[in-house]
């Protein structure tokens with residue numbers, strides 16, 4: 001081991017001695033195998049258990065007639081002002097990428113339980129380049145990284161991109177606005193995705209319109225199947 005590496009380890013261990021990592025939800029000290037949030041807090045969050053019926057759940061029903069999806073997985077239900085919304089806020093606006101990866105791993109574990117997870121690629125919904133530049137990372141990609149680690153399915157962040165030229169929607173008519181939504185996403189490599197099954201990731205599914213726009217673009221590719229996964233969806 002190099003001296004620098006050894007020194008870094010010593011400094012990190014000393015840091016943990018004086019500032020032991022604590023759960024962002026309840027403030028208790030974390031065990032070695034816990035990242036950002038303790039097991040007790042994770043267990044208290046409202047699970048959807050969609051992994052038990054990935055073909056037929058709230059999200060697949062919501063998407064019926066709008067776009068074609070194979071399976072849908074969501075880890076938690078969220079309600080305004082509750083714990084899950086706070087965690088999503090941490091991931092999206094407060095730079096907590098470690099939490100994003102950890103919840104991605106938790107989602108990965110639940111997907112694995114369903115026994116129907118034969119995906120070729122994990123694809124995060126791309127962020128608008130302006131937002132990406134401002135935030136410095138794509139929260140969907142951070143979550144996708146955690147899922148990829150558990151499912152051992154490669155991450156693909158290059159095949160789908162967000163169109164840079166999406167102009168403001170406000171002054172457009174309904175048809176133009178719809179057309180505009182359809183053009184938000186662009187595929188860079190149609191060949192790569194031909195006859196594949198991808199798992200499309202977003203941090204949260206609310207109205208489903210972002211997913212819908214992305215999936216309707218993707219399913220123009222021959223033989224491509226799309227499943228979706230997300231950390232949370234609105235509780236009905």
Ligand SMILES: [Zn+2]
Pocket residue numbers: 023024025026027028037038039040041042
């Ligand atoms: Zn806790």
